[in-house]
Amino acid sequence: MALTYTDSPIDRAEHLRGKDADMRRLADSTAAQFLPVWKETHPVDANMRPHVFGPEILTKLDGGAPTVIFLGLAKETPWFALALAPSETPPDLGGTFAGLREFATILPGHEASLLVYARAMAIWHQNHPHCSRCGARTRPTESGHSRTCTDEACAHRTFPRSDPAVIMLITKGEQCLLGRKAEWRPGQFSTIAGFVEPGEDLENAVRREVAEETGVKVGAVRYLASQPWPFPSSLMLGFRGEALTTEITRDTHELEDCRWFSRAEVRAAESGAGSLLLPHRSSISRWLIEGWRDES
Ligand SMILES: [Zn+2]
Incomplete structure (x- = not known):
């Protein structure tokens, strides 16, 4: 895919x-x-x-x-x-x-x-209609690839940015870890994800987010692919991670449910046979899940 x-x-x-x-x-x-x-x-x-x-x-x-x-x-x-x-x-x-x-x-x-x-x-x-330094209006510059403060004494220039977010399929043998948010359609689960914090490397962001949201400890982490996701301004960085533990302690503010799903359950979801619904086809989450599903 x-x-x-x-x-x-x-x-x-x-x-x-x-x-x-x-x-x-x-x-x-x-x-x-x-x-x-x-x-x-x-x-x-x-x-x-x-x-x-x-x-x-x-x-x-x-x-x-x-x-x-x-x-x-x-x-x-x-x-x-x-x-x-x-x-x-x-x-x-x-x-x-x-x-x-x-x-x-x-x-x-x-x-x-x-x-x-x-x-x-x-x-x-x-x-970004206003300058982040002085509050004056900004105007587009560099053919729309920057904005510059209209206060000549300030003249601060700002550039479009993407916010890095890690998104990861955590596996343990034949099982993968998926969670769901309360506002999603019933039965839909997805990979764990979260924003990278200032001063943090991607691998530790993966381990921190998974530990915070699910309580699962993650060991080896491997980068697979990225996807621009400007909804409104994210860059999704897709990883696979190996779980060191399986016990789930869910962050109830972030996730309404979190479970281990077998490869067979994920395959059944694809054929419409199970109650599990996978995330949207355009998402890297779906891509990560399908990549694992199709292995072995
Ligand atoms: Zn300014």
């Missing part, structure tokens, strides 16, 4: 950022493609296919100028994200707006990757 959001077709062409003449030329070219993001949603048609626009969209929008973000080049095609003004109602672009997780798995991998990149950048702009 391919990991959703990791099939980017884009050359990010960092050398072009901030070069105004190049940006104007690329944005005005008939090949240019624009991906609008309104609040946390994308324009889609009746079949949940995302709408992609040419440069004419820049003249269509009313209700405030969008932030134009240069994403990069896919072969000869320049791609841009447009962070639309967060108006009360969505702009009329034909069709409706939908959240990416509602339709990501029906898209070809490269489209899902483009949209997740556009979404990550647009949401960062929306959430």
Whole structure:
């Protein structure tokens, strides 16, 4: 199973950022493609296919100028994200707006990757209108890859960030450790996950999160893959870990339930035979579980 959001077709062409003449030329070219993001949603048609626009969209929008973000080049095609003004109602672009997780798995991998990149950048702009040092307004700079304080004495520049989060499948022989949160649909379990804290390495973050949430001690830890997860700004770092203990002492604030599941139970879940429901197909959690399920 391919990991959703990791099939980017884009050359990010960092050398072009901030070069105004190049940006104007690329944005005005008939090949240019624009991906609008309104609040946390994308324009889609009746079949949940995302709408992609040419440069004419820049003249269509009313209700405030969008932030134009240069994403990069896919072969000869320049791609841009447009962070639309967060108006009360969505702009009329034909069709409706939908959240990416509602339709990501029906898209070809490269489209899902483009949209997740556009979404990550647009949401960062929306959430950083003010300078973190002095509180003055910020403005987009470097073709949308930074924001700079408008107070000239301050001029603090800030960059888009991703928050590292570890997500791990903990196993003990033929069993794996899965937990569930109270707000999930009944029967759904997933891998343990949590944010990396300042001053902490990834391996110890894995061991700490598992110990805090489940009481299980983890020994060897192995990194497998990562996935951008800008909901709103995470980077998921996927691990496998070997449990040294099996007794579960659940953090009742974090998890409503936590259990060991056998490989046979996970296989039954996949066929719909058991009561266990696996996490969403677009998630690295599902990818980690399926990778283990398909071994041996
Ligand atoms: Zn400032």
